[in-house]
Amino acid sequence: MATPGKNLIPSPELQAELERLATIVFKPKGAILFRRGEDVSGVFLIRSGRVSLALDCETQVFPARILGPRAIAGLPATVSGNPYSLTAKVVEDSELAFVPRNAVLTCLQRNPALCFQVMDMLSGEISDIRSAFKQNGSGRRAKA
Secondary structure, eight states, X not given: OOSTTGGGOOOHHHHHHHHHHOEEEEEOTTOEEEOTTSOXXXXXXXXXXXXXXXXXXXXXXXXXXXXXXXXXXXXXHHHHOSOOSSEEEEEEEEEEEEEEHHHHHHHHHHOHHHXXXXXXXXXXXXXXXXXXXXXXXXXXXXXO
């Protein structure tokens, strides 16, 4: 994969809108923001500190990713409404802007330009994950 989390950094416009809708929370190192399989509650915009996104067990294809300031954790699940697919753990004391799922969806419904930005961010994530599978040979089919 390219730069970790690069697809999870919103445009200044999207960041400003999320900040406007957010509740600011402080989480210490070691805190869990959400666990893989939990029902979605919303997104966390990292204002300061660092957050790790990982599967429950680290794999060569999808190692833990460390996100820093401006990155968003929880975006795919928040948009889809499916449970979180990764676990987000605070790895450095962090100030976060939490935006509930319903506020994110209302924001995107009211502002198509921001909605398209989110679709572009998620498309980039999908492309990077597919590239990682291809580079690691995980996409190979078994010979018959």
